[in-house]
Amino acid sequence: MEPYRILISNDDGYSAPGILALHGALLERFGNRVELHVMAPEQDRSGASNSLTLDRPLTVRTASNGFRYVNGTPTDCVHVAVTGLLEQRPHLVVSGINNGANMGDDTIYSGTVAAAMEGFQCGLPAIAFSLTGKGYAHLDSAARVAAEIVERYISNPSGLAHCLLNVNIPPLAYDDLQGFECTRLGKRHHAEPVIPTKNPKDETVYWIGPPGGAKDAGPGTDFYAVKQGKVSISPLKADLTQFEHMDTLAKWL
Secondary structure (H helix, E strand, O other), rough: OOOOOEEEEOOOOOOOOHHHHHHHHHHHHHHHHHEEEEEEEEEOOOOOOOOOOOOOOEHHHHEOOOEEEEEOOOOHHHHHHHHHOOOOOOEEEEEEEEEOOOOOHHHHHHHHHHHHHHHHHHOOOOEEEOOOOOOOOOOHHHHHHHHHHHHHHOOOOOHHHEEEEEEEEOOHHHHHHOOOEOOEOOOEEEOOOOOOOOOOOOOEEEEEOOOOOOOOOOOOHHHHHHHHHOOEEEEEEOOOOHHHHHHOOOOOO
């Protein structure tokens, strides 16, 4: 049988610890049963969301470890790989492991989720992985969880043959994790104010402030599951249509 082809991307950059750990965990678990391809941004593109680079051509280079990297966004990486660079389409796209959570409203801005979503938009199943604590604490545990989820999907895609999953893993030792939970996205409070400061030319510049705290974070949400020490898995969709307002809008028109 031909090997199962997996495309790996992220938004933290091709040399980030998270993508190295994810690649290593998949290679250790599957060996030559899978064919791994890495295509990631040249530098950190966190918060890039689903942006495509259309104002200039993109350059693809290869690092010493065989990882390919692109001077563009996470979406660029997956798009270029799937639509032209790879000789054969991958069977699955995985993104991460992100340095920090991608829960609730984070998914709108996340480059990690965007890389997975681009695979999904190209007709492929895709999974985004995030480690909810900053600093990669217990990254080995998160990588093991990610490899287990990928193995479970490959072994039994069932009704998830074309899925987009958002996985958030608590920063805990593997034996301290409290299992897996299917969740919906929670919601944050409004973002904190921007942070003004001065540049060397004495001009006022602004740093984007931190995200708001969890607002809708009760049972059933990704926030709640992670707080309980569980791995949160949320099925996402790309259709932004607000169907419940269709009749109201039609009457208004």
